[in-house]
Amino acid sequence: MDVNYQIPRLALLWVLAALLLVILPGMLRLPPLILLLVLGCMGWRLLIFSGRANYPGKLVKALIVFTALPLTVLQFRSQGVGLDAAVCLLILGVVFKLLEMQYKRDIVIVIVLAYVLTMIGFIYSQTIPSGVHALLAVAVITGALVSLNRDNARNNFRDNSRLAAQLVLQSVPLTLALFILVPRIAPLWTMPLPVPSNKTGVTDEMTPGDISSLGRSAELAFRVSFDGEAPSHDRLYWRGLVLDFFDGRTWRRGGSALLDYGMIRRYPSEYRGVRQGEPVDYDVIMEPTQQTWVYGMQLAEVTTGEIVQDRNYSLHSATPITQRLRYQLRSWSAFQTDLELPRALRSRALQMPDEDSNTRSALLARELRAASTDDRDYVARVLRHYREQPFFYTLNPPLLGEASIDEFLFQTREGFCEHYAGSFVYLMRAVGIPARVVVGYHGGEYNPFEDYTMVYQYNAHAWAEVWFEGEGWVRFDPTGAVAPERISQGVEAVFANQPGFMEDSGFSMMRFRDTQWLNTLRLRLDAIDYAWNRWVVSYDQDLQLEFLEDVFGEKARSSLLWALGLSTALIFSIAAFFLLRGGQRQLRDPVTRSYLALAVDLAVMGLPRRRGEGPLDYCARVSAERPELAAAMQTVTRLYVQLCYGEQGVGSEELRQEFRVTLQTLRLRVLSRARRAGLVAVSAFSRPQ
């Protein structure tokens, strides 16, 4: 085997390391059997490398491939043929290639595929660690490429890593420039993204215990940054869904889908709410939930993002949120909604369970209503009831039976916000006041490093909205009556020492928030992550335009195109200059140039001058092929040789003249012959062969 096509031994180790590094984060997504196969193939390659095993034979290779294919299909059967299966097949393809790579050509394929696999990693994760991982992977793959192309004498680990690191570092500015400048074009097709089965966050049902279980999680729900000053903590109600159907135990979304999902623009303007006070602009980056609804403050108007608002002023995305979602909203410090309540909505806001066993609660409601002057007074009395009776706000409420409202109001009196919101709405409806439950989040932690607010799963909350004639929907939070510090300071202040709070988060840094430096570190890390998401992951066409307008002024788009076009043209013309210069320098002599033109003409007749063919040889060949041109050709060649290779400057002017005339005559003859033969001088500009 020729030594030039062999794979340097060191390069093989590099490639194996690079491949392992690239596959590493995806390994957990691979089914165990496939993972075993992948690692097995790599191990085999190592054995080949150390001379303890041989390359697999044709039969073995066929066997591996034809078992791996059905195996993949079988493993991914339940998920359908999607991205995961395709990525799995690609990884298998790469490791199989490992087994048969013997020449440089093969290893180059593996290296290119490793680059592709690195890029595929970004489909799954776009966090800072995955960015760092990709950079590292690219460096190691480049190291493999360096090692492959170095001769053995200089092929050592240190030099290769240094060169690879240099190359990667040198490419960073270019990458940044491309990232900032290349126009973002909407994808022509969308990738069917893998949908993780576990949905997170607030759900569209509320059974006592649901939201308190979220209190055990310290995972991030979303992050918000306000333009200007953030509203005070007690006003940070992040509205999610409106739950207005109660079956005696669970609150659900009622009504028709049409009503819920129809965009609010379709409704008459009086239903859109009355905006008052100061507008508040804010920017939300939401963690994936696998659900479609998103969060905003009351009566939010969507300024950017693919978000629509439904009839209950809840916000929805068109597709489940499988990746971080960024959108911008505008809310008002004061508002009124549904001053006129349509009959359908009113009946939904008054719905009671069909089989209602909460008789004591209904009785209590009627007693309180009889004692109060109007609906508002009644609400105040109910809230006072919560405050004065020994109600207890806890994350670990006791389980409730059939008549859940009765049991909570009169027996256990221990509950989380869903208990209070649910029972409160029940008490309203029992006396004919339209009311409904709203679930979402409340509060959030302010991060001073990047000036934004972090909202965690344990901030999940439920409250109530009550409709009054002439006022519309008014928000009441019965939890605030029981635990006022929950509203003013946040859930962390209330539950910090209660068992169960953030229990599911293990050794989350949240648990060490009392240690000063750890808490600062936590906030700092989150701030970095936030900045990354805000400026890198969600850098899209709008943000790009915004940025460019800041830099180039108003005409950013056109100047961007100009800059791109001009720089591309410049690069190509420089390259063209260097490429073409070599050939042109030698063609300066007019005699040579016209002689070459003759050769081009003759090429049309099927007699091209061969590369490296001397003028006399060419003349002899042409004369033999075309005897009718022989005499003229010989004269031209004689003159050419004399002019080009003879004694310079001897009677040259006359010779030149003679050469020009004979050459012109010959070319005319050649061309007329060619035209008669129906040939076209297509190659007039091609270089002589």
Added chain:
Amino acid sequence: MEQRIQAAVSEIGTVLLGKERQVRLALCCLISGGHLLIEDLPGMGKTTLAHALARVFGLDFNRIQFTSDLLPADILGVSIFDQQSGRFNFHQGPIFRQMILADEINRTTPKTQSALLEAMEEGQVSVEGETRRLPSPFFVIATQNPVSLAGTFPLPESQLDRFLMRIGIGYPDPHAERQLLETAGERDRGELVRQQLNVNDLIEMRKAAATVGLSPQLLDYIQRLLARTRDSDDFHFGLSPRGGVAVVRATRTWALMEGRQHAIPEDVQAVLPAVVEHRLRSGSDGEGRSGPALAQRLLSEVDVF
């Protein structure tokens, strides 16, 4: 002059049938003042060619058969103590002739080879601390067998470079072979060659060759050829400047032999394979056996204008 050269070529052609091109190249090499390496199988007419060349110029000629036990002194000569005069007298070795046929040069040890090679390069020999000039002109025609390499000492590149040309002779064509078979045994072939030229002719030709014009375009062409051997991956290493000078020398002589006062690309192309083949090695060839194909490739890859 052209006719006289042609006459010499024909004269040699009577003993080396159908090999006009090789004969012309050999003559070109001698007129250019270079040494010649003939590489071919035994019995192809190497010695005949060498003999004929010597006779046609009327040069005095010696043949040295190189063997593995040949020592430098066997070639150069030794000083022997003369008892009568009581002095050392130098007895010249076989190298003190105008033309040497070094037969099977690769059979002898590098030590002996280098003794010959010093003589080739310097035109003089150093024996026992004394430098002695060799006759002028001084030609070496070396032969070697390219196939059976067992027990040989192949000439290294630096020594191959001393030869202006390397030619092979090759099998005769059927017509020539038939003629050869018919007249076999009728003659001692080398002896039949009559002298056509003399040493003065040779000196004259050499002077004339030096005046052959080389146009800038032609020198550009030669430079492109040289550059190609250095840039392209096809070649293990490029031609040395000495190789380039050798191409120019041979080109001039060839143009003269063709009756031209100016060299043209065809002249370069005619001599190039013989001049550069032994100086080149393919990029993927450790053995150096791919010379002829390489020279042809070189010619077909470089533009002539």
